[in-house]
Amino acid sequence: MARKVIVLGEIRDKALRNVSFEAIAAAKVLANGGEVVGILIGEKAANLASDMIAYGADRVVVAENEKFNHYTPDGYAQALMAVIEEEKPEGIVFGHTSLGKDLSPKIAAKLNAGLVSDVTAIEADGDNITFIRPIYSGKAFEKRVVTEGIMLVTVRPNNIAPLEKNEERTGKVASISVEIKDLRTIVKDVVRKAAEGVDLSEAKVIIAGGRGVKSAEGFKPLQELAEVLGGAVGASRGACDAGYCDYSMQIGQTGKVVTPDLYIACGISGAIQHLAGMSNSKVIVAINKDPEANIFKVADYGIVGDLFDVVPMLTEEFKKLKVLSF
C-alpha cells in the first residue's frame, strides 16, 4: 500500500537543514511508492522548494506569511494543519530538532495520533514499518510501530542517509495562503549564543572537552581543531559545571545526545552519563592523561597524553591533508 507522506522542511539561515533531506529519505520509506510532499513554512520559503525536490520530494507546498519569520508553535501548527486538511497524508516526518521536537507533539495531539520521536533507523517490510529509536539516552534501543492512525515521526539528525541530490528531478511547487491568528507566544528576540557555523546536533565532527581543559581558554585548541575539521565543539557536564563553557555545549544524558561520524573526547573521563550522550558516534577518539580513564573503553582509538600537547599536533596533522571531507 502506497502512502502519501508529508515532510516539514526546516529552514535555518535561509537554507534547508540537512536533517530535512534525511527526513525526505525517511518519508520515501514510509511512502512505499506513494507520494512525498515537502512542506515549507517561512517568510521567503519558495526558493528552497527545488532543493526539496532535488533530494526526493515529489512536489512541494509552500506557506508564506510574514508571521513565519520566527517559529511559533501556534503559527506553524496553523499552517501545517491547513496543509494536512488539504493533503490528508498518511504519514508526517519532522526532523528531531528544536523545532520538530516542539511542534510534532502538538500536531500529534491535534490529530489524536501517535508519534514516534527521535528515530534513528526505519525498517520496511512491505506495508509494515518499524521504527528504531534509542531509549535511556542510547543505553538501549527499541523497535516501535504505530498501531493506529496516521504515522508521525521525528528523525534524529545524522542517522538516516539522504538520497543523492539530483537537480534534474522536477515537481510542482504550489503555495497556499494561511490566515494566521491568535499567536499566543511571541518571539521578541533571538540571541545568538551557539558558536557560529556548525550546530552540535548536526555536526559530522565533534571535538569535546571535559574537566581536563581546565579553563574557558582551555577550549581554544579544541576550537582550532574543530575549525580545521569543519566540526563543532562540545563539552562534558564536568566542564560545564566548572564554568568553562555554556550548558548549551553539554553532551550527555542531560544535555545533547549526538551521533557524529567522528567524536574526539579531550580530557573527558567518560562518566556513564557522558557516554550515554555520545557512545553511538561512528568513530570515537579519546585523548586523556589517565590511561585508566573510562572513556578509553568506548574509544576506537586512544592517545594517552596531555590534550594540550596532543590536540595542537592533531590540528597540524589534519591541516597537512589537502582535501578534508566527511
Add this chain to the structure above:
Amino acid sequence: MNICVLIKRTFDTEEKIILTDGIIQEEGAEFIINPYDEYAIEEAIQIRDEQGGEVTAVMAGNEDGEKELRTALAMGADKAVLINLEEDVEDGDQWTTAKVLSTYLEGKNYDLILAGNVAIDGGSGQVGPRVAELLGIPYVTAITKLEIDGRKVKIERDVEGDVEVIEASLPLLVTAQQGLNEPRYPSLPGIMKAKRKPLEQLELDDLDLEEDDVEPKTKVLEIFLPPKKEAGKILKGELEDQAKELVSLLRSEANII
C-alpha cells in the same frame, strides 16, 4: 498562583541497562525523579515562594512513584497526586500519558504547569506539549529563564544553543531545560514534613476513563542493547607519531576522512 508540576520516575543516570528476556530489568535499580523534572519542581517552588499560592506535583505511573512524589514534597511542593495506572494500562505510550494527565488537569485551572523538557528514559519530550494542546493552553519548551509579572510571562528558551526571548501570558505550560535553576536537595525538616503532606492516589476510574480510552497509538515490539564495542586501539610511541598515526588510521582504517 496555582502551579502544577508534572513529574516522572526514571532510572538513575548511573544505572546500566540490563535485559532479561527482552525486558529491561528494574529490580535492584535505583530510581530518581527525571532530572529535567527536578528543574521544574525547583522553579515551581521559587515562584510560589515569591508570589504565593500552591504547588501540586502530579505523576502518572505506578505505586512505586510515591517515593519520587515524596521527594518532590520534601523539596517543597505542597501536595502530590499519583495517578496509578498499574492495574489498567500495560504498555502506554506518550499519547496515553498525555490523555491521562490532561483528563486529570481539565477544569483544575492551573495558572502554570511545569514539566521536564524530556525524560531521560523514553526521551521523546512529547508529553508536555501534548498536555498543553489537549488543555487548549499555549506552551513553551526548553526554557532556561522564567519571569512572571501579573499574568504576563517573559521566557528565555534554549534553541540548540541560541536563546529565544518569548512573551506569553498565563495560563501556560512550560518545560524545563538544564540551566533554568539549581534544584535544591530536600532538607531533613523538609523530608519530615513531606511525610504529613497530602498525597492523593487515583486510578483511571476516578478520572472517568476506561482502559479503551487510553489505548496507546504505538507499540514496542522489541528492546535491544547496542552492539558491544570491541576494545579500541591505544596508540603507542612519541606523541607526535601517535598524532600522525591517528590521522592516518582515521583515513585508511576508519574511512571517515
